[in-house]
Amino acid sequence: MTDIYDAAKLSLGNDGFSAFRYLAAINILLSNPVSTPLGRDLTIRALDAREKFTDHVGILRNMVRKAGLFPYLKKEFSELTPGDRVALDLYRTPFSQDFVFHSMQFHIFDLLKAGRNVVLSAPTSMGKSAIVDSLLGLGRFKRVVLVVPTVALADETRRRLQDRFGAEYQIIHHSSQECRSDWVVYVLTQERVNERDDIQDIDLFVIDEFYKLAFRQLKNGKTDYNDERVIELNIALSKLLKVSRQFYLTGPFVNSIRGLTELGYEHTFISADFNTVAVDVQTFGVDANDDDGKLAALAKIALHCKGATIIYCKSSGVAGRVARELIRLGYGQAFKSAHIDWVAEEFDPEWDYTYALKHGIGLHFGGLPRALQQYTADRFNAGDIRFLLCTSTIIEGVNTVAKNVVIYDNRDGTRGIDKFTHGNIKGRAGRMGVHFVGNVFCLEDVPEDNLNQEVDVPLGIQDADTPLNMLASAQPDHLSEYSQDRFEEAFAQDRFSIELVKKHSFFKMEQFEQLYSLLEMLGEGEFESLIFHWLPSAESLKTFAKVLSRIVPKSFTRNGVQTRTTEVIVAKLVSYLNAESYSDYLKSQIEYARQRIEEGEDATLSTMLNNDLKLVTNTFGYTIPKVLGLLEDVVRLRAAKKNIRGKVDYGHLRMIFENLHLPPGVNALEEIGIPVQTLHRIASVVEFPGEVGVDGLADYLRANVDAWKDISHVDQTFVKRALGIAQDFA
Helix, strand or coil: CHHHHHHHHHHCCCCCCCHHHHHHHHHHHHCCCCCHHHHHHHHHHHHHCHHHHHHHHHHHHHHHHHCCCHHHHHHHCCCCCHHHHHHHHHCEECCEEEEECCHHHHHHHHHHHCCCCEEEECCHHHCHHHHHHHHHHHCCCCEEEEECCCHHHHHHHHHHHHHHHCCCCEEECCCCCCCCCCCEEEEECHHHHHHCCCCCCECEEEEECHHHHCCEECCCCCEECCCHHHHHHHHHHHHHHHHECCEEEEECCCCEEECCHHHCCCCEEEECCCCCCEEEEEECCCCCCCHHHHHHHHHHHHHHCCCCEEEECCCHHHHHHHHHHHHHCCCCCCCCCHHHHHHHHHCCCCCHHHHHHHCCEEEECCCCCHHHHHHHHHHHHCCCCCEEEECHHHHCCCCCCCCEEEECCCEECCEECCHHHHHHHHCCCCECCCECEEEEEECCCCCCCCCCCEEECHHHCCCCCCCHHHHHHCCHHHCCHHHHHHHHHHCCCCCCCHHHHHHCCCCCHHHHHHHHHHHHHCCHHHHHCCCCECCCCHHHHHHHHHHHHHHCCHHHHCCCCCCCCCHHHHHHHHHHHHCCCHHHHHHHHHHHHHHHHHCCCCCCHHHHHHHHHHHHHHHHHHHHHHHHHHHHHHHHHHHHHCCCCCCCECHHHHHHHHHCCCCCCCCHHHHCCCCHHHHHHHHCCCCCCCCCHHHHHHHHHHHCHHHHCCCCHHHHHHHHHHHCCCCCCC
């Protein structure tokens, strides 16, 4: 069958092309279930070369219908038979008269509508989110939980659902929101699922990218059991299985899943090779460390490749260097926008992001503020910029329309990516209804195939390596007898309680041990420096820096802060706490970076700035509050045992780190796309209401537009986009 496919595909570009023979090949392939995906691929390519089939439109239309591509049947053909119209009515979705399922979407929807638990493995282009929207459109599911891997994806999903179902459902996406409706959709990361105590009586829960339930297999054959996000996702799964009537797990490129049946949950597993776009892949075989070879290959691609192009890079630093090389080679284009001046003023004119955008090239990476991520993606989708250079954010919440994808690196940071992730990135090429055929250019060789791409769910496969902090927070019903025995042994010494481990499940048992050992080794004065409330003294910060360097060193080292001694950590903490605002802190760090470069440090300004952006968001905004919560509990317990009096309350300090120097709760608006700098300016002229949550804050800004009408035009565009207020881009 592959011979038929290859011959037909090759003929499409030949001078003596026969449309009839090509369509006959499609019919043969679609008539055999084994070769149906190949027939579907040829059908999509025929739609892309529609002008070659003008004499056989009826046959092409029949092949589109036979391939199950009903959305294309509706969109691409003006003349339909009565049978075609009946099919379109049958496959129409509940949430929109204009949206039509393809055959695989309809099959999955039918199973879920019948109350079945479904685990779906399907390509990125299959349109899995439309199935969720259709279930909501039925009006039968009152309480739904959608678990997504990133805050960025939660925001994107929240916007889509708010537009379609905002009148019927309350959409909860942030910890500050209170449930006030019987009809509610929670759109949360796993960490936020675990934080909430109102997730009860759930009709359906959905986990996107369910393969992230499994611990990562390392190249040496060992398993990495230290990923706290995997642990949190399994805890969330346990919680949701206990309170939900039905589940739907989705992800790409999986052959099987193990662990759900062991927990007692029957399900239907479907591995569907159903693509709605065709993809051409070209591999260059450049060595991973051959930067010159990669840049030369990229130059060739840029010369011949037309249309919107995403370039995946392993890090923001590589993305910046590649952008500058494209500009040097003449592939940039002048792009004028007041937003560029805004970025230059708030950050730096020579920052890679600013420089690239000025030349019509977008950068998109994890540490980039949400507003700039959204602005860059918007400009790319609008066609204002041709190249979008991404890190792993390409598969974590960027809604893009790209004809081409270049996989520049086969790594994510320092870790190699497997064929699983490689395929996920490739899936960003092409877009149903926009680009029939996508192009993928792999500069390195494609990673070796894992013949048994099985997802092992740790919650359902408990052994001696299963992290105890995961089991401590899992539902008791989901624990095996073996795990119960491990508990009794681990907590027999009564050094710390199961309740403490459960409350702080973010931390591994080794980190609890490290913290207790450190506190035991501290001198009396050092320990007593941790007994404070409101704000820490200089000595308190020094001791706290010791704690940070001991139990969460990677949170600093991966963001450019060495932990061999604690002086740099202390300096960063002092600078942040003493800064009047987020902007003041960043600008002071940029100035410090310039000074270090002048003194001969081998680093770029962009690298240092990108590190500080990640440090503020990930370490200061997330990890440090977690550490403070744990440390507060442990210090209280230890102080009580030692009969040391004094108030231990880190709440105010935790709030400073969490709130980015903004009034309490206002930082939640940054997640939906209002820059922190803009929020500071609004806070200087507006008194935000207290304790209202992100919805209340957004409603307040919508109702009081005149109060912030004097902020800059660019600031206003960010606010209006976040709030869904119509505007014109500039």
